Amino acid sequence: xxxxxxxxxxxxxxxxxxxxxxxxxxxxxxxxxxxxxxxxxxxxxxxxxxxxxxxxxxxxxxxxxxxxxxxxxxxxxxxxxxxxxxxxxxxxxxxxxxxxxxxxxxxxxxxxxxxxxxxxxxxxxxxxxxxxxxxxxxxxxxxxxxxxxxxxxxxxxxxxxxxxxxxxxxxxxxxxxxxxxxxxxxxxxxxxxxxxxxxxxxxxxxxxxxxxxxxxxxxxxxxxxxxxxxxxxxxxxxxxxxxxxxxxxxxxxxxxxxxxxxxxxxxxxxxxxxxxxxxxxxxxxxxxxxxxxxxxxxxxxxxxxxxxxxxxxxxxxxxxxxxxxxxxxxxxxxxxxxxxxxxxxxxxxxxxxxxxxxxxxxxxxxxxxxxxxxxxxxxxxxxxx
Amino acid sequence: xxxxxxxxxxxxxxxxxxxxxxxxxxxxxxxxxxxxxxxxxxxxxxxxxxxxxxxxxxxxxxxxxxxxxxxxxxxxxxxxxxxxxxxxxxxxxxxxxxxxxxxxxxxxxxxxxxxxxxxxxxxxxx
Ligand SMILES: Cc1ncc(COP(=O)(O)O)c(C=O)c1O
Ligand code: FES
Numbered sequence: 001x002x003x004x005x006x007x008x009x010x011x012x013x014x015x016x017x018x019x020x021x022x023x024x025x026x027x028x029x030x031x032x033x034x035x036x037x038x039x040x041x042x043x044x045x046x047x048x049x050x051x052x053x054x055x056x057x058x059x060x061x062x063x064x065x066x067x068x069x070x071x072x073x074x075x076x077x078x079x080x081x082x083x084x085x086x087x088x089x090x091x092x093x094x095x096x097x098x099x100x101x102x103x104x105x106x107x108x109x110x111x112x113x114x115x116x117x118x119x120x121x122x123x124x125x126x127x128x129x130x131x132x133x134x135x136x137x138x139x140x141x142x143x144x145x146x147x148x149x150x151x152x153x154x155x156x157x158x159x160x161x162x163x164x165x166x167x168x169x170x171x172x173x174x175x176x177x178x179x180x181x182x183x184x185x186x187x188x189x190x191x192x193x194x195x196x197x198x199x200x201x202x203x204x205x206x207x208x209x210x211x212x213x214x215x216x217x218x219x220x221x222x223x224x225x226x227x228x229x230x231x232x233x234x235x236x237x238x239x240x241x242x243x244x245x246x247x248x249x250x251x252x253x254x255x256x257x258x259x260x261x262x263x264x265x266x267x268x269x270x271x272x273x274x275x276x277x278x279x280x281x282x283x284x285x286x287x288x289x290x291x292x293x294x295x296x297x298x299x300x301x302x303x304x305x306x307x308x309x310x311x312x313x314x315x316x317x318x319x320x321x322x323x324x325x326x327x328x329x330x331x332x333x334x335x336x337x338x339x340x341x342x343x344x345x346x347x348x349x350x351x352x353x354x355x356x357x358x359x360x361x362x363x364x365x366x367x368x369x370x371x372x373x374x375x376x377x378x379x380x381x382x383x384x385x
Numbered sequence: 386x387x388x389x390x391x392x393x394x395x396x397x398x399x400x401x402x403x404x405x406x407x408x409x410x411x412x413x414x415x416x417x418x419x420x421x422x423x424x425x426x427x428x429x430x431x432x433x434x435x436x437x438x439x440x441x442x443x444x445x446x447x448x449x450x451x452x453x454x455x456x457x458x459x460x461x462x463x464x465x466x467x468x469x470x471x472x473x474x475x476x477x478x479x480x481x482x483x484x485x486x487x488x489x490x491x492x493x494x495x496x497x498x499x500x501x502x503x504x505x506x507x508x509x510x511x
Contacts, residue, residue, distance in 0.1 A: 305446060312399065323490075
């Protein structure tokens, strides 16, 4: 199998698994219990919190462990809004967010909040000028992703913060795709909230971080016990949190080497596809883009067919085609970038990671062009160009 | 999304029968899928009220390829009226079923053949 879908999820790093195992076996104490045995669990969480804080340049008490990127996004967006009630306000996000953000924002419309969606340009960059126009006295939150999961475009989060800072508007960024790939320093970035997810950086599924700057006000999503300093109730996912901590520690120490290797492979795949296959459009920003992500539109054919042929060959990738979406709508990200419906239909995303090798890329470059040729020969629009 | 295709669907997708166009077709049915935006063209060749050849082209998903391919096989050798009686349900049954969300794709095959026959009839009148 050749796995090229690291933006969907990553395999668990063996070192992470090893760090987790004791907490799935012998060290099962509830971190809230008082005896020495349970304090082992508590200590493991404290250490993971320290690692997460170091990873982000944050203080340990600014780290809240959650069940993943989705919960972190929901908590920041709904939490800030609900803390204002009974007053309402206006929330601004981009039209290319992950659905964890888009649908969280949208849900607030039902509660009387006003929601505005920023356009993006053809590369997927948000319109800062428009953001300036949208910011008003009742704006309470701006949520824009650090890097987009489908096309990899990296958004100008720092510029967004600059526009919001003196107006007292909170800024949240969904860094689920950026974390582990780009160095993040929340102090330098100066955001109020940031989400990340362990399974995007070789950690386990079902655990993530919400960074919440000291002093920010938000209503918890989960009410219950006094866990996470009353900000997220429920007995901690100890093994998951330990795994997340370990994954962040590894990512921090090896990010630069990984970037170099993965970028070389991604560029090889990108150039190989553009050279070997005519009429291909590269999606996303040419350079303000995650170094592991390659998103292309293969004109005149449809994505599910390409994915299925790739799957026959053991290659895992993904597509923004309407036929694969479950909703039969093409990717909202590609449409927001102005890509026509029929082009989005032929979109394909390859996202690479630290376990990919050059021979895997060579293999994909060998099998993919004939797949395109075969499907194009079936297409009424191709006409053997 | 849960997309479990039957082996037969995947087999028809992998090795589609009757794929391509018929240059001197007697009827062409061009249909589009308003749901997902896919497109299918079906070509027929008719002799003595019988479909003697049928081919398809598609800009569509796995289910669209498989259903149109098997449709061309089913109608080949049938009379015009026989072909008009084939519904998407026959096609789906023949393939051993389709995921729910893909049922609409099989309509393309049925509409395509009907359109092609319509085209043939309108041409043969003049
Ligand atoms: C940008 C982005 N945000 C949020 C999520 C959701 O994270 P999780 O799967 O941990 O809920 C993902 C991944 O699915 C993502 O890519
Ligand atoms: S034809 Fe598009 S989903 Fe099947």
